Amino acid sequence: xxxxxxxxxxxxxxxxxxxxxxxxxxxxxxxxxxxxxxxxxxxxxxxxxxxxxxxxxxxxxxxxxxxxxxxxxxxxxxxxxxxxxxxxxxxxxxxxxxxxxxxxxxxxxxxxxxxxxxxxxxxxxxxxxxxxxxxxxxxxxxxxxxxxxxxxxxxxxxxxxxxxxxxxxxxxxxxxxxxxxxxxxxxxxxxxxxxxxxxxxxxxxxxxxxxxxxxxxxxxxxxxxxxxxxxxxxxxxxxxxxxxxxxxxxxxxxxxxxxxxxxxxxxxxxxxxxxxxxxxxxxxxxxxxxxxxxxxxxxxxxxxxxxxxxxxxxxxxxxxxxxxxxxxxxxxxxxxxxxxxxxxxxxxxxxxxxxxxxxxxxxxxxxxxxxxxxxxxxxxxxxxxxxxxxxxxxxxxxxxxxxxxxxxxxxxxxxxxxxxxxxxxxxxxxxxxxxxxxxxxxxxxxxxxxxxxxxxxxxxxxxxxxxxxxxxxxxxxxxxxxxxxxxxxxxxxxxxxxxxxxxxxxxxxxxxxxxxxxxxxxxxxxxxxxxxxxxxxxxxxxxxxxxxxxxxxxxx
Numbered sequence: 001x002x003x004x005x006x007x008x009x010x011x012x013x014x015x016x017x018x019x020x021x022x023x024x025x026x027x028x029x030x031x032x033x034x035x036x037x038x039x040x041x042x043x044x045x046x047x048x049x050x051x052x053x054x055x056x057x058x059x060x061x062x063x064x065x066x067x068x069x070x071x072x073x074x075x076x077x078x079x080x081x082x083x084x085x086x087x088x089x090x091x092x093x094x095x096x097x098x099x100x101x102x103x104x105x106x107x108x109x110x111x112x113x114x115x116x117x118x119x120x121x122x123x124x125x126x127x128x129x130x131x132x133x134x135x136x137x138x139x140x141x142x143x144x145x146x147x148x149x150x151x152x153x154x155x156x157x158x159x160x161x162x163x164x165x166x167x168x169x170x171x172x173x174x175x176x177x178x179x180x181x182x183x184x185x186x187x188x189x190x191x192x193x194x195x196x197x198x199x200x201x202x203x204x205x206x207x208x209x210x211x212x213x214x215x216x217x218x219x220x221x222x223x224x225x226x227x228x229x230x231x232x233x234x235x236x237x238x239x240x241x242x243x244x245x246x247x248x249x250x251x252x253x254x255x256x257x258x259x260x261x262x263x264x265x266x267x268x269x270x271x272x273x274x275x276x277x278x279x280x281x282x283x284x285x286x287x288x289x290x291x292x293x294x295x296x297x298x299x300x301x302x303x304x305x306x307x308x309x310x311x312x313x314x315x316x317x318x319x320x321x322x323x324x325x326x327x328x329x330x331x332x333x334x335x336x337x338x339x340x341x342x343x344x345x346x347x348x349x350x351x352x353x354x355x356x357x358x359x360x361x362x363x364x365x366x367x368x369x370x371x372x373x374x375x376x377x378x379x380x381x382x383x384x385x386x387x388x389x390x391x392x393x394x395x396x397x398x399x400x401x402x403x404x405x406x407x408x409x410x411x412x413x414x415x416x417x418x419x420x421x422x423x424x425x426x427x428x429x430x431x432x433x434x435x436x437x438x439x440x441x442x443x444x445x446x447x448x449x450x451x452x453x454x455x456x457x458x459x460x461x462x463x464x465x466x467x468x469x470x471x472x473x474x475x476x477x478x479x480x481x482x483x484x485x486x487x488x489x490x491x492x493x494x495x496x497x498x499x500x501x502x503x504x505x506x507x508x509x510x511x512x513x514x515x516x517x518x519x520x521x522x523x524x525x526x527x528x529x530x531x532x533x534x535x536x537x538x539x540x541x542x543x544x545x546x547x548x549x550x551x552x553x554x555x556x
Contacts (some may be wrong), residue, residue: 309396
């Protein structure tokens with residue numbers, strides 16, 4: 001067992017190193033670091049600025065300005081990342097955020113009305129709703145393997161954990177030595193850093209492929225909602241994910257009340273307890289490395305939910321400062337596992353063409369449920385007391401995970417890409433350039449087909465409806481009565497009639513009992529034509545095969 005764990009950890013570390021060895025992924029992660037740190041630093045400075053300007057009421061107003069417009073805008077701003085190259089959308093968002101924060105610094109420095117600063121920082125929050133879904137949707141296309149995708153999500157979650165306390169710490173230190181306008185200016189610099197990193201990403205251009213006919217803006221924006229409504233497994237995953245953010249919103253309030261009333265730590269204890277969650281997140285990053293290489297992440301997602309909830313309930317049973325600090329650290333571990341497993345599952349399950357819009361909807365739901373949790377927590381405290389509220393809040397996620405456990409196991413069975421099929425796909429020149437997430441989706445879409453010896457798979461002159469890969473056995477390709485080629489395991493055929501306005505150019509017949517893997521027309525066309533490098537490879541293969549058919553020298 002020790003040897004197996006050591007080997008798994010070594011594989012995970014190799015994948016993690018691969019993330020930062022991948023130039024594009026490295027730049028994406030560094031941009032994310034600048035973005036998340038800047039957002040947290042700006043939030044601290046804005047809170048202080050608002051309190052100085054109008055007291056607690058102004059702080060509450062700032063919260064409304066930052067979160068409500070963002071929750072409304074997210075599904076619509078995310079549409080940009082499905083219409084245009086995602087790295088360009090992120091770059092534009094960074095430039096706008098940099099300019100807005102520089103404007104906020106100038107407004108604070110010159111004594112402009114507080115509303116000007118509030119509006120500019122609110123604009124930054126809305127612009128961020130275009131950046132984050134684009135980042136989550138771009139990441140799978142930059143990962144070269146499924147393991148690298150999981151490792152990249154571990155890196156992103158780790159960076160988010162670090163940013164969640166590095167950003168406030170940076171803001172606090174600057175505020176202690178300078179003024180709010182300096183923090184705003186530094187935040188503008190962090191967004192500029194992010195923009196410079198994004199500018200260096202060289203992803204395959206989505207705009208180089210002829211786009212599908214566009215629907216109305218409202219129809220396109222609603223696609224993120226439709227994919228959730230139509231997909232059973234997405235409804236479950238999104239429901240559980242937002243249940244976790246509901247609890248997170250309640251925990252933000254419960255930590256404050258528990259530190260002061262239950263644990264006797266005073267106001268400074270609020271910071272200590274929040275930092276415990278951040279430290280736990282870093283520890284969780286090490287644990288999440290073990291998720292790299294795993295194909296069954298839904299059960300890990302459920303386990304993360306349990307780790308999120310049980311420690312909160314345990315604080316009510318064991319209301320001691322040291323215990324609370326330790327238990328909230330476990331919550332941080334659970335948070336990282338939920339983020340890594342949940343995001344990887346969602347990236348695998350959602351079609352690339354609507355992925356950014358899906359994450360825009362998810363972000364809107366996350367912001368909304370965090371706010372709802374913050375509203376519900378005081379009601380729970382008033383009804384059941386602090387300890388009762390901790391028990392009720394902490395019990396929710398383990399209960400939901402228990403009820404959903406069978407469904408999560410079913411998701412693992414559906415989404416885990418078959419290893420052999422994935423290898424066969426990756427060896428087909430038409431598919432080799434595709435992102436890891438697209439290959440996984442295609443692997444799950446392959447249908448096994450058993451063909452008896454002498455059976456025709458299709459006949460010359462028939463319309464094309466499927467693409468085939470030989471899994472085991474032999475298929476001979478015959479045109480006008482002449483055998484052009486014999487295809488063994490790993491061979492593929494049937495692409496010409498799918499990508500060109502022609503019927504089957506030859507007959508494909510099994511020489512012996514043969515196992516095939518079939519891919520439907522729509523899945524094949526969507527994958528190949530939706531990626532420039534794959535479309536180019538397909539053109540090359542088709543050109544060579546049509547030439548071979550005409551001369552009778554080789555295969556299709």
